[in-house]
Amino acid sequence: MTQGRPLLNRRLDGFGTTIFAEMSALAVRTGSINLGQGFPDTDGPEEIREAAVRALREGKGNQYPPGPGVPELRAAISEHQQRFYDLPFDPDTEVLVTAGATEAIAATMLALLEPGDEVIAFEPFYDSYAACIAMAGAKRVPLTLRAPSFRPDLDELRSKITPQTRLLLLNTPHNPTGMVLSAEELNAIAALAVEYDLLVVTDEVYEHLVFEGTHRPITALPGMRERTVSISSAGKTFSFTGWKVGWVTASAELVTAVRSAKQFLTYVSAGPFQYAVAEALRLPDSYYEGLRAELRAKRDLLSGGLAAAGFEVYRPAGTYFITTDIRPLGESDGASFCRSLPQRAGVVAIPNAVFYDHKEAGAPYVRFAFCKRTEVLADAAERLRKAFAH
Structure with missing residues (x-):
């Protein structure tokens, strides 16, 4: 505090460290598979x-x-x-x-x-x-x-x-x-x-x-x-x-x-x-078509794995993220679920509540990124199945 007021501009009150930074750091600290932040684990075209x-x-x-x-x-x-x-x-x-x-x-x-x-x-x-x-x-x-x-x-x-x-x-x-x-x-x-x-x-x-x-x-x-x-x-x-x-x-x-x-x-x-x-941007149509086909297969792989683990899965029509509902797992607080997920399953995800003003509306939803290598997604799916499937 200086001059009796907070240092951070009041317009940015509540905008601290992003959830992406927090969860990516948690992935590194715990050695977990990071399906939180949306970045690929391989580079693009050589x-x-x-x-x-x-x-x-x-x-x-x-x-x-x-x-x-x-x-x-x-x-x-x-x-x-x-x-x-x-x-x-x-x-x-x-x-x-x-x-x-x-x-x-x-x-x-x-x-x-x-x-x-x-x-x-x-x-x-x-x-x-x-x-x-x-x-x-x-x-x-x-x-x-x-x-x-x-x-x-x-x-x-x-x-x-x-x-x-x-x-x-x-x-x-x-x-x-x-x-x-x-x-x-x-x-x-x-x-x-x-x-x-x-x-x-x-x-x-x-x-x-x-x-x-x-x-x-x-x-x-x-x-x-x-x-x-x-x-x-x-x-x-x-x-x-x-x-x-x-x-x-x-x-x-x-x-x-x-x-x-x-x-x-x-x-x-x-x-x-x-x-x-x-x-x-001038790559041929085959590049764009191949990208879609590859990510569609990865979407389906992770969607199936999440469903097998007991999540309710909302299969996306686009992007490289899957939103899930954790209530079938007996959970209702996505933020606490995601913070405990590395210890429970060795996987990191993002709680959707951070994307809502109405936090209660997003509380039971958790986002997973599938822009990762196929073997990484398969490993994550198996870890989640072992942790939650009964």
């Missing part, structure tokens, strides 16, 4: 890693890259949006490279929100959403997704819109539930955004990890191009999460606004990796 090495050796990006991102990457992002979604974006004015999707979210919230604004977001939500909204001085308004389908109640969404609502924050495919918004849901959400003149920010980092259904960018819908900020990144698609290369695509006016905030955060980052990600 040719893309070599592209980063080549950029380093050729002196590309070793000094400050351009603020909006290197031209090669901005062009590749524009081509990606055209290739997969038939969406044209000007690489010079409508694309912005960021330090991962996390910075893109932070810069977007800081740029577009003012104190008193309200942001409607699907609950459970990725923890950085809450922190970024808080840093902007705005208020988050959760729309709770409920088991077993975790689909949004669109009537409830309409009821939460007030004169103070500035922005809808979407995440599809959705972390942690794995829900993928349908065409009908996206159309209805877009219609509400147009009707109430709302901005929409959509986190699409799992866009290529869809196992059932199709990923559809909401910006493609009528009236949405001028009001939507789309965010994605290379980490989830190419398994190089440590490179922290993300991006924003939006109208020139929205990109200018976001860049105004972003330039005072990192300014620039990941110079040589930007050149490598430009090459990654």
Whole structure:
């Protein structure tokens, strides 16, 4: 305490060490299999890693890259949006490279929100959403997704819109539930955004990890191009999460606004990796198809193992996370369950309650990541079966 008040800005009160850091440290300390934090345990394509090495050796990006991102990457992002979604974006004015999707979210919230604004977001939500909204001085308004389908109640969404609502924050495919918004849901959400003149920010980092259904960018819908900020990144698609290369695509006016905030955060980052990600985005369709097939098999392996151990399993349509209900195991507190899980089974998971404002709504749910090697998942499934199956 100094001057009689806490050191931490009151907007960040309650945002201490993230649960991911805590549980990953617990995994190391106990020698457990870490199915908590969402990072792969193998690197992505060798040719893309070599592209980063080549950029380093050729002196590309070793000094400050351009603020909006290197031209090669901005062009590749524009081509990606055209290739997969038939969406044209000007690489010079409508694309912005960021330090991962996390910075893109932070810069977007800081740029577009003012104190008193309200942001409607699907609950459970990725923890950085809450922190970024808080840093902007705005208020988050959760729309709770409920088991077993975790689909949004669109009537409830309409009821939460007030004169103070500035922005809808979407995440599809959705972390942690794995829900993928349908065409009908996206159309209805877009219609509400147009009707109430709302901005929409959509986190699409799992866009290529869809196992059932199709990923559809909401910006493609009528009236949405001028009001939507789309965010994605290379980490989830190419398994190089440590490179922290993300991006924003939006109208020139929205990109200018976001860049105004972003330039005072990192300014620039990941110079040589930007050149490598430009090459990654141009990989053939077979890469993307193979990634989906591999992760679908891993999803099914871990889902089966969790079910055999006695968990209620909500099989995800996308992402690389599985949400489970621990009540069939005679448990109801996900946080205490996850803290005891390393000792009981030698496995680490994440309690979903950390993604909720309404902690009681998320209390019985636990998230497992399946972006690990097949043999690791099989080992984890066996450990859980031995610990809990009767």
